[in-house]
Structure formats: structure tokens, C-alpha cells
Amino acid sequence: METFSERLLREHQDAWRAMQQHRFVLDIEHDRLPESVFNRYLVFEGNFVATAIAIFALGVSKAPDIRQQRWLIGVLNALVDTQIAWFERVLAERRVDPADYPDDLPGVRRFRDGMLHTAQQGSYAQIITLMFGAEWMYYHWCRRVSERSQQDADVRRWVEMHAEEEFYQQACWLKEELDRCAHGLSEAEKQALSALYGEVLQWEIDFHTAAYVD
Numbered sequence: 106m107e108t109f110s111e112r113l114l115r116e117h118q119d120a121w122r123a124m125q126q127h128r129f130v131l132d133i134e135h136d137r138l139p140e141s142v143f144n145r146y147l148v149f150e151g152n153f154v155a156t157a158i159a160i161f162a163l164g165v166s167k168a169p170d171i172r173q174q175r176w177l178i179g180v181l182n183a184l185v186d187t188q189i190a191w192f193e194r195v196l197a198e199r200r201v202d203p204a205d206y207p208d209d210l211p212g213v214r215r216f217r218d219g220m221l222h223t224a225q226q227g228s229y230a231q232i233i234t235l236m237f238g239a240e241w242m243y244y245h246w247c248r249r250v251s252e253r254s255q256q257d258a259d260v261r262r263w264v265e266m267h268a269e270e271e272f273y274q275q276a277c278w279l280k281e282e283l284d285r286c287a288h289g290l291s292e293a294e295k296q297a298l299s300a301l302y303g304e305v306l307q308w309e310i311d312f313h314t315a316a317y318v319d
């Protein structure tokens with residue numbers, strides 16, 4: 106039988122494909138991503154880590170029991186320690202100062218505000234849908250692209266970080282947790298989560314487009 110997460114993937118195949126074939130993804134796959142685009146992306150992405158911390162913290166506070174809280178706190182720890190430190194080091198080494206970049210481009214703002222406001226106002230199941238939408242998609246393109254080579258060591262590491270077993274396990278946890286959450290929901294609630302999942306994919310597409318100035 107089709108699981109709920111499989112249903113979401115099926116219902117939003119077009120947006121999924123558009124993201125897996127996004128210009129940003131293909132540029133990394135073919136090792137032709139302009140340095141200026143990656144630097145810009147790193148600034149937007151580094152800012153989003155702070156938002157991701159807030160979203161996962163809201164997940165901790167809305168989680169049904171300690172089992173979920175324990176896992177989500179592990180994710181939070183990795184974001185607060187490892188991820189933040191990685192951005193600080195890489196931005197400094199690349200001499201990228203976030204103050205030199207816009208912080209309110211429509212594509213970046215819509216992604217950030219859409220994710221954050223949903224997490225603030227929404228249910229635990231909505232938060233899991235947001236993070237499943239972001240991570241399952243990200244793992245899949247990074248996994249594919251990691252089969253190729255990237256000359257820039259920071260681009261390479263970025264891809265590897267999201268193709269590694271640890272990130273895969275995190276994405277799988279979200280997928281299984283979403284399926285578990287869906288068990289107790291009505292068809293109308295499931296349709297609302299599916300619509301939210303479709304929005305997340307579209308926000309992601311626009312966020313990645315914002316790395317290009319044209």
C-alpha cells in the first residue's frame with residue numbers, strides 16, 4: 106500500500122522534478138557553478154540555518170512525546186554546533202561578508218517566512234511536512250550529484266554533507282514520522298498537508314533561483 110509520504114511525492118512529481126533539475130543543481134552536477142552564485146547561496150543558506158533552528162525548536166515544543174523530542178534535539182545540536190561553525194569558517198575563508206548581500210529578496214523571504222510562520226502557527230504534523238519536504242528533496246539531488254566531481258572543495262563538501270548516511274537517516278526519520286503522523290488524520294487534513302508539501306517544493310525552487318542575479 107502507498108504510504109502518505111509516497112502519496113505526497115506522487116502528487117507533486119512535477120515540482121519534485123523541477124527541483125531535481127534546477128539550474129543550481131545542474132550547474133553543480135556539471136561542475137560549472139559560478140563562484141559568485143555559490144557565495145550568494147552560502148549567505149542565504151547560512152541565514153536559513155538560524156530559521157531552521159527556530160523551526161526544529163518549535164518541533165521540539167510541539168512533539169507528542171520524549172522519543173521525538175530526543176531525536177529533534179539531536180538535529181538541533183548538529184545545526185547549532187556543526188552547521189553554524191561550518192558556515193562561519195567557509196564564509197571567512199572565501200572572504201564573503203553577508204552584509205554585502207541582499208537579505209530580503211522575494212524568493213529568499215518567501216521560503217523563510219513560509220517555513221517559519223507555518224511552524225509557529227501550525228501543528229507538529231505540519232512541521233514534519235516542512236522538514237520532510239526540504240530534506241528528502243535535498244538528499245536526493247545531493248546523492249545523485251555526489252557521483253560526479255566538483256573542483257571547489259567547499260561545493261564538494263556541501264554536496265557530501267547532504268549525501269552522507271547521517272543526513273539520509275535524518276531524512277528517513279522525517280519520512281517515517283510523517284507517515285506515523287498521517288495515521289490519525291482525516292482525508293481533509295491529509296489534503297491540507299499535501300498542499301503544504303507542494304508549497305514547500307515551490308518555495309525551495311524560488312529560493313535556489315534567488316542565488317542567480319539576472
Ligand SMILES: Cc1ncc(CO)c(N)n1
Nearest residue numbers: 150153239240243309312
Ligand atoms: C534551502 C535548503 N533546503 C533544504 C535543505 C536541507 O536541509 C537545505 N540545507 N537548504
